Amino acid sequence: MNNDIILKAENLFFSYDDENSHSLNGLSLEIKRGQKVAFMGSNGSGKSTFFLCCNGIHRPSSGTLYFNGEPVTYDKKGLLKLRSKIGIVFQDPDNQLFSASVYQEISFGILNLGVSEEDAKKEVEEVIEHLEITPFRHKPTHSLSGGQKKQVSIADILVMHPDIIILDEPAAALDPKHTTMVNQIVNRLTEAGITVLMATHDVNYAYEWADEIMLFHQGKVLMHGTPADVFSNKAVLAQTNLEAPAVLELFDSLCMKGILKPALPVPKNLQTLEKYIADVNINTTHYGGISPVNMKTKKAILAVSFGTSHDDTRKVTIDAIEDSMRQAFPEYPVYRAWTSKMIIRKLKNRDNLIIPTVKEAMEQMMSDGITDVLVQPTHVINGIENDLMKEDALTYRDSFHSISFGDPLLTTEDDSHKVIAAIADEFSHITEEQALVFMGHGTTHFANSIYAALDYTFKDKGYPNFFLGTVEAYPSMESLKKMLKAYQPKEVVLAPFMIVAGDHAKNDMAGDDPESWYSQFKDEGYEVKAVLKGLGEYEGIRRLFIDHIRAVDR
Numbered sequence: 001m002n003n004d005i006i007l008k009a010e011n012l013f014f015s016y017d018d019e020n021s022h023s024l025n026g027l028s029l030e031i032k033r034g035q036k037v038a039f040m041g042s043n044g045s046g047k048s049t050f051f052l053c054c055n056g057i058h059r060p061s062s063g064t065l066y067f068n069g070e071p072v073t074y075d076k077k078g079l080l081k082l083r084s085k086i087g088i089v090f091q092d093p094d095n096q097l098f099s100a101s102v103y104q105e106i107s108f109g110i111l112n113l114g115v116s117e118e119d120a121k122k123e124v125e126e127v128i129e130h131l132e133i134t135p136f137r138h139k140p141t142h143s144l145s146g147g148q149k150k151q152v153s154i155a156d157i158l159v160m161h162p163d164i165i166i167l168d169e170p171a172a173a174l175d176p177k178h179t180t181m182v183n184q185i186v187n188r189l190t191e192a193g194i195t196v197l198m199a200t201h202d203v204n205y206a207y208e209w210a211d212e213i214m215l216f217h218q219g220k221v222l223m224h225g226t227p228a229d230v231f232s233n234k235a236v237l238a239q240t241n242l243e244a245p246a247v248l249e250l251f252d253s254l255c256m257k258g259i260l261k262p263a264l265p266v267p268k269n270l271q272t273l274e275k276y277i278a279d280v281n282i283n284t285t286h287y288g289g290i291s292p293v294n295m296k297t298k299k300a301i302l303a304v305s306f307g308t309s310h311d312d313t314r315k316v317t318i319d320a321i322e323d324s325m326r327q328a329f330p331e332y333p334v335y336r337a338w339t340s341k342m343i344i345r346k347l348k349n350r351d352n353l354i355i356p357t358v359k360e361a362m363e364q365m366m367s368d369g370i371t372d373v374l375v376q377p378t379h380v381i382n383g384i385e386n387d388l389m390k391e392d393a394l395t396y397r398d399s400f401h402s403i404s405f406g407d408p409l410l411t412t413e414d415d416s417h418k419v420i421a422a423i424a425d426e427f428s429h430i431t432e433e434q435a436l437v438f439m440g441h442g443t444t445h446f447a448n449s450i451y452a453a454l455d456y457t458f459k460d461k462g463y464p465n466f467f468l469g470t471v472e473a474y475p476s477m478e479s480l481k482k483m484l485k486a487y488q489p490k491e492v493v494l495a496p497f498m499i500v501a502g503d504h505a506k507n508d509m510a511g512d513d514p515e516s517w518y519s520q521f522k523d524e525g526y527e528v529k530a531v532l533k534g535l536g537e538y539e540g541i542r543r544l545f546i547d548h549i550r551a552v553d554r
């Protein structure tokens with residue numbers, strides 16, 4: 001037998017009553033020397049019964065138990081040897097402690113082994129000191145606290161110099177302070193090279209402590225392996241009524257949210273997870289998948305737009321933005337994706353033009369061997385479109401080394417200032433007698449508030465005659481009318497606050513329909529002029545998108 005294996009069970013059967021119900025039901029397992037093994041599984045799955053077979057309290061009806069490679073014989077000599085080398089610390093110390101004084105209790109076993117009183121005294125004193133029993137060593141055992149009794153019952157076993165210590169739920173009924181103390185003692189046992197087998201229902205403790213988990217189910221081992229392997233097997237956990245440890249659950253959900261990279265080593269404890277979180281740059285836009293080891297980086301930009309069916313405006317807006325990306329990043333191929341399925345369908349039917357969705361573009365990049373994706377939306381705000389686009393892209397997070405997201409146009413305060421500067425540049429000819437009124441789209445998403453904020457910032461930055469309203473939300477046409485009445489311009493100049501000058505700009509803003517902004521402002525008595533120029537046509541806006549890519553290109 002492999003010398004590393006200290007204990008081996010081969011097809012053990014054991015029944016308490018009739019032969020039809022087996023508490024051990026063909027149990028086989030191997031324990032490596034010096035390991036910390038957590039025995040887990042639902043109540044009644046056979047853990048304690050196995051332990052009792054290990055020190056001869058029970059004898060398997062069939063099968064063989066090997067200790068240090070030798071089959072265990074359950075005769076008197078065999079049992080004496082077994083009990084001196086494999087010690088059990090029972091769950092309830094009252095089932096174990098029977099001597100009146102602490103000293104008598106600890107020395108009982110070793111004296112029984114035939115060790116001289118003098119040598120026994122030396123051993124007992126050592127254990128008393130090692131396990132910090134000195135402060136209560138002169139108390140009668142019955143008056144000790146639960147934690148102190150546990151210390152003495154571990155001392156009982158430790159003094160025999162066992163090769164294996166079995167602990168049955170060592171922390172049961174202990175308060176947190178005593179649990180920590182017992183855990184520290186257990187750590188010292190393993191540091192001393194003793195093989196420790198522990199039955200526990202505490203998944204969090206077992207996950208962090210154990211080298212190996214033995215998962216019992218109906219009298220045999222259902223699964224064994226490293227804590228990470230066992231606890232990530234959801235089917236096996238469900239079958240044995242176990243929950244995943246909190247640290248794993250938390251790690252999983254932080255990966256799902258894209259906050260941590262799934263490629264990180266699975267954290268062994270909360271401290272490691274805390275470190276991962278501390279290392280996250282809260283402004284991070286990076287999501288990672290496969291390991292970069294030995295992988296050649298091939299980066300690409302994915303420009304994601306809502307889309308437009310108007311070719312004239314597309315050329316000077318979306319196409320122009322993508323062209324400036326190519327110019328700014330000549331080393332990266334630029335891919336296109338649109339988020340409006342309706343427009344994609346329309347172009348396919350009308351012009352037989354195929355525009356990829358985000359998912360299709362991600363697939364294409366995968367097959368082109370792209371390893372790192374810089375996704376740059378041309379969306380104006382961080383609204384629903386942007387959220388959904390990110391979700392779609394992140395479906396592929398495990399297929400790329402990294403996926404990074406540049407911000408939509410209006411994200412930070414600095415963006416607002418730069419957008420205003422770009423507008424001021426574009427409309428430097430606007431006089432005080434004119435009101436420049438922008439039409440934004442508007443949304444029910446909370447990000448809509450940026451429109452009103454920008455309108456406020458126009459004024460704050462010295463442009464009292466710049467106004468921003470939305471077609472679908474606040475600020476509405478009604479608010480604009482009130483504000484213009486207060487400003488009293490001679491002429492209203494309308495312009496879209498959208499990347500393209502498409503349907504909304506052409507119809508809702510500049511159309512002849514009585515409901516259009518053009519008609520409504522006319523009805524209010526203003527001279528009205530419409531400038532059909534999408535934001536994508538402004539050089540300053542295109543530059544801002546490039547800045548946003550640069551910010552996430554690491």
Ligand SMILES: Nc1ncnc2c1ncn2[C@@H]1O[C@H](COP(=O)(O)OP(=O)(O)OP(=O)(O)O)[C@@H](O)[C@H]1O
Pocket residue numbers: 016017023041042043044045046047048049050216
């Ligand atoms: N003294 C006994 N007499 C009869 N049946 C018993 C006895 N002890 C245990 N059993 C039965 O043997 C089976 C295995 O019990 P065992 O105590 O070994 O399980 P366990 O995994 O240690 O459970 P727990 O997590 O509750 O400690 C159960 O069906 C139990 O009812």
